[in-house]
Every structure is written in C-alpha cells, then in structure tokens.
Amino acid sequence: MNNQQELLNKIKASINDYCDTYFDFGFNPEKPAVRLHEPTAEGAEINAALVTMLSTYTTMGKKVRAFEQQYATYNGTKYGVMSNSGSSANLLSVAALVNPFTKDHLKAGDEVIVPALSWSTTIWPLVQHNLIPVMVDCNINDFNLDLEKLEKAIGPKTRAIKLVHVYGNPCNVDAIMALAKKHHLFIIEDCCEAMGAQYDGKPVGSFGHVGNFSFFFSHHISTMEGGISVTNDFDLTETMRILRAHGWSREADEHQKYVNLYPEIDPRFIFINLGYNLRPTEVNAAIGQLQLPKLNGFIDNRRETAGFYKKYLSKYDDFFHFQQETAKGKHVWFGFPVILKESAPFSVHEITAYMQQRNIETRPIIAGNMARHPAFTMFEHRIAGDLTNADTVMKKGFAFACHHGVNQAAREYVVQTIDGFIETALANLAKKTG
Ligand SMILES: Cc1ncc(COP(=O)(O)O)c(C=O)c1O
Known part of the structure; x- marks a missing residue:
C-alpha cells in the first residue's frame, strides 16, 4: 500500500473512532431530551465527504450526476436535477416552467394555486417569476389542500397547482390529477417534507410534472444542505440543468447540439438561456449516495413512532386532534403534529412550555397559515375562499419529534410528559372550578 492510501486509511479510522466514541444521539434516560432532529450521518458519510474534499474535485461533477440518477431511480422517475436546497429545487422547477424553453410555458400574471399551509419558498418562486399565488385552505383531517375549496379556487387564469404533501402525508393524488387533467394544469409537487412517501404504492414526486425534495439537516435524510427536482420530462430536465448553472449549456445532455449551432463561441461558455447558480457540490452528493440506502429504515422508525403516539394519546381524544393518513397514502411523518381541540382546557403555549422545560x-x-405572515402584505396574491383550517393549524397546532432516532424509551418519555402535563392541567382546572 502506498503512503497516500495508508494516510487516507488512518484518517478514516480516526473519524470512525471519533464517531463511535462521541456520536451518541440516542435517548439518555439519565439526561432525558428529545430534540426535533438528530443527525442522520455517521462516520461513513463524514469520511466520504472528506475523501471527496481531499480529491480536490469538489464542485459539481460526476458524483452529483450519479446521485441524481440514484435518487431518480429510487423515486420512480427518469431524471433528477440536484441543487443546493429544497428551496432551490422549488425555484428551479418554477423557473423552468416559466421559461420559453418549455412548451406552453407559464406566463407573467398566470395564477398558481398553493396551500396556505405551506412554506415560504413553496410560494416565493412564484412571486419571483411574476406569477400570482392563489392561497387555498387545508383539510383539517389530512392537512393537505382541501379538495372542494381547491376546485372552487380554479379560475380562468389558473395554470398550475403547486401542492405540498404536508408533514409527509401524501395528498389525494387521484383527485388532484383528475382536476389537473380537466383544467389543463401543471402540477408541481413540493415534497420537501415527504421524502419516501407514497400514494397508491408510487412515490410522491412522480405524479406531477416535477417533484422537489429537500436534503436539509432536519429532513428524512440529509446532505447538509441540498435538494433535488425529479421529473419524467427530458426537456424540462435539460432546462433545469441549464438554469441551474448560469444559463450555459455545458451540463445539458444535448450540449453538443448547441456547440454545433454556435461554432464561433467557446463551447465551455455558450449562454443559451438565463440562469442562476444553484449548484450543489460533490461533497453533498457523496453524502447523499450513502444516506439514500438508509432512507427506508428511517421511515419505518418514523411510522412506528407515529403509530405509538397515536395509539397512546388516543385517550386524550377530547383534547387532541391528529393528522390522518390519506387513504392509499404512506405517510412518512416529518414530525408529529397535534392540534388542540376547543374543549382542551389548556393552551398551546402552556403545553409546549411544559414539554420544553422537560427538554422536549x-x-x-x-x-401555519402563510397568508398571515408579514411578507404577504408586499406581494400580489389572491386568497380563495376562507382559510379557517390553516388558521386553526396556526393558532392551535404544534409538533414534536418523530425522526429516525426516536426509540421506544424516547417515545415513552414524550407521552409520559404529556400525561404529567394533562394531570396537572386538569387538577388546576378542578381547583379553579372547585
Ligand atoms: C414544504 C417545504 N418546502 C420547501 C422547504 C425548503 O427546503 P430547504 O430548507 O431545503 O430549502 C421546506 C423546508 O422544510 C418545506 O417544509
């Protein structure tokens, strides 16, 4: 073995030693704490990141391409375009659907329906491309777009729906795709909370024109920061590849086509379109390649945790309303959301403060309801119908951990803490009413 390889092996062994000794994010009954997220990466991912950095090939290249294909295959789609965040994936997909390279593309002033219960960067790419977001309420059972309110919101200017599979619960895809067909709408799936979720046995993100995922730290798997857009549409993929990096043609599969068309321009710098720089790095991709095989196992644990919480806490049905898994859906529980019913004799502030004091x-x-956030006063948008349920989620909802690292001891600590809170709250109420 040469010196270089020996040195690399030593580095890797040290990292593994370090992680074996200090990477202990499991529940500790001596010092109980249940954080919202815990790292998904271990020594192997850190080593892959380091080896990539030591190779000096760190900017987007072969590893990104390989990971894109690996993820697209996992997700049952033909193509994947990785970017540096879920927000960037959202941005890239909207930018591509607005771009003249896309047939029958979206145009300034077109309306795009979005759930009021969504995320800022579900909506901002629409505003940034002069589209008009139309805010629609959620259903209080599955937390996804309310189908009746959605249909009523569709008007003559509506060209697309940008849906969110809220907290990992798949939307009723059959109903939404039927509406899309009837009204000739583009469907953009914001799957940033729903990696690995399925509807009728098929992964979310594979139904619409494009599906976007996030690899941020708090998500199902992580590449530190990162995102990916998946699609079966080759032209859209090419446009996203071009817009992702400056607008040059270099990373397009059909780069040679442009080289032939413009022989007088240096082939490395043919700007064929407008663009951004939303590229991920090889380091992100190297981590992703090792994270993806772990995803299904992580999801199993999330589903087990959610099942336990729901079953145990069902005795508090008078106080708590839970998110219900969509029929035909496989929920992947980004977290465990709870809504307080009107009959609960305590507030969100009281229960969350109690949990927080006990390190949960x-x-x-x-x-909550994005339309209630201050930024919305500045930008044109339309509110379709009432947003009552999104308001309820905002005022009466909270969530706690349901990640890969929540084991049985952690689950029991959480529910026993809730038992303790409710016992105290009911005792206080009895004293008051006396
Ligand atoms: C629905 C939704 N869309 C987009 C994002 C943005 O993802 P990122 O943090 O990777 O930019 C998030 C973040 O959690 C999200 O919940």
Missing part, C-alpha cells in the same frame, strides 16, 4: 423540543406545524 416543539415547533409550529410548518409555519
């Missing part, structure tokens, strides 16, 4: 992290369900 909580958060709002996504960020």
Whole structure:
C-alpha cells in the first residue's frame, strides 16, 4: 500500500473512532431530551465527504450526476436535477416552467394555486417569476389542500397547482390529477417534507410534472444542505440543468447540439438561456449516495413512532386532534403534529412550555397559515375562499419529534410528559372550578 492510501486509511479510522466514541444521539434516560432532529450521518458519510474534499474535485461533477440518477431511480422517475436546497429545487422547477424553453410555458400574471399551509419558498418562486399565488385552505383531517375549496379556487387564469404533501402525508393524488387533467394544469409537487412517501404504492414526486425534495439537516435524510427536482420530462430536465448553472449549456445532455449551432463561441461558455447558480457540490452528493440506502429504515422508525403516539394519546381524544393518513397514502411523518381541540382546557403555549422545560423540543406545524405572515402584505396574491383550517393549524397546532432516532424509551418519555402535563392541567382546572 502506498503512503497516500495508508494516510487516507488512518484518517478514516480516526473519524470512525471519533464517531463511535462521541456520536451518541440516542435517548439518555439519565439526561432525558428529545430534540426535533438528530443527525442522520455517521462516520461513513463524514469520511466520504472528506475523501471527496481531499480529491480536490469538489464542485459539481460526476458524483452529483450519479446521485441524481440514484435518487431518480429510487423515486420512480427518469431524471433528477440536484441543487443546493429544497428551496432551490422549488425555484428551479418554477423557473423552468416559466421559461420559453418549455412548451406552453407559464406566463407573467398566470395564477398558481398553493396551500396556505405551506412554506415560504413553496410560494416565493412564484412571486419571483411574476406569477400570482392563489392561497387555498387545508383539510383539517389530512392537512393537505382541501379538495372542494381547491376546485372552487380554479379560475380562468389558473395554470398550475403547486401542492405540498404536508408533514409527509401524501395528498389525494387521484383527485388532484383528475382536476389537473380537466383544467389543463401543471402540477408541481413540493415534497420537501415527504421524502419516501407514497400514494397508491408510487412515490410522491412522480405524479406531477416535477417533484422537489429537500436534503436539509432536519429532513428524512440529509446532505447538509441540498435538494433535488425529479421529473419524467427530458426537456424540462435539460432546462433545469441549464438554469441551474448560469444559463450555459455545458451540463445539458444535448450540449453538443448547441456547440454545433454556435461554432464561433467557446463551447465551455455558450449562454443559451438565463440562469442562476444553484449548484450543489460533490461533497453533498457523496453524502447523499450513502444516506439514500438508509432512507427506508428511517421511515419505518418514523411510522412506528407515529403509530405509538397515536395509539397512546388516543385517550386524550377530547383534547387532541391528529393528522390522518390519506387513504392509499404512506405517510412518512416529518414530525408529529397535534392540534388542540376547543374543549382542551389548556393552551398551546402552556403545553409546549411544559414539554420544553422537560427538554422536549416543539415547533409550529410548518409555519401555519402563510397568508398571515408579514411578507404577504408586499406581494400580489389572491386568497380563495376562507382559510379557517390553516388558521386553526396556526393558532392551535404544534409538533414534536418523530425522526429516525426516536426509540421506544424516547417515545415513552414524550407521552409520559404529556400525561404529567394533562394531570396537572386538569387538577388546576378542578381547583379553579372547585
Ligand atoms: C414544504 C417545504 N418546502 C420547501 C422547504 C425548503 O427546503 P430547504 O430548507 O431545503 O430549502 C421546506 C423546508 O422544510 C418545506 O417544509
């Protein structure tokens, strides 16, 4: 073995040693804590990242291409275009659908329906491309677009639906695809919370024109930051590849076509379209290649945790409303969301403060009704019908951990803490009503 290989082996062994010794994110009954997220990467991923950096081939290249194909195959789609975040994947897909390279592309002033219960960067790419977001309420059972309100929101200017599979629960894809067919709409799936989720046995992100995923730290698997757009449409893929990097043709499969068309321009710098720089790095892809095979196992644990929470907490049905898995859907539980019913004699603030004091992290369900956020005062949008349920989610909802690392001891700590809170709340109420 040469010196270089020996040195590499030593580095890897040290990293593995370090991780074996200090990477312990499991539940510790001595110091109980249940954080919203825990790292999904271990020594192998860190080593792959380091080896990639040491190779000095760090900017987007072969590893990104290989990971794109690996992910697209996992997701049952032909193509994948990786970018540096889920937000960038959302941006890239909208930019491509607006671009003149796309047949019958979206145009300034066209309306795109979005769920009010979504994320900022589900919506901003629409605003950034002079499209008009039309905010539609969610259904209080599955938390996804309310199908009746959705149909009513479709008007003469509606050209697309940008749906979200909220918290990992697949939308009723049959109903939405039927609407899309009837009204000739593009479907963009924001799957940033729903990696690995399925509808009728098929992965989300494979139904619409394009599906976007996030590999941020808090998601089902992570490449540190990262995202991917998947599609079966070759032309859309090529456009996304071009827009992702400056607008040059270099990463397009049909690059040679442009080289032949413009022989007078240096083939490395043919700007064939407008563009951004939304590229991921080889380091992100190297991590992703090792993370993806772990995804299904992580999802199994999330589903087991959610099943336990639902079963155990069902005794509090008078106080808690839970998200219901869509019929034909496989939910992947980005977190565990809960809504307080009107009959609950306590507030979200009270229960989350109690949990927080006992080191159980909580958060709002996504960020509630996006239309209530201050940024919306600045940009043109339309609110279709009432947003009552999204408001309820915002005012009465909270979520806690359901990730790959939540084991049985952690689950029991969470539900026993909730038992403790409710016991105290009911005792206080009894004293007051006395
Ligand atoms: C629905 C939705 N879309 C987009 C994003 C953005 O993903 P990223 O953080 O990778 O930019 C998120 C983030 O969690 C999300 O929940």
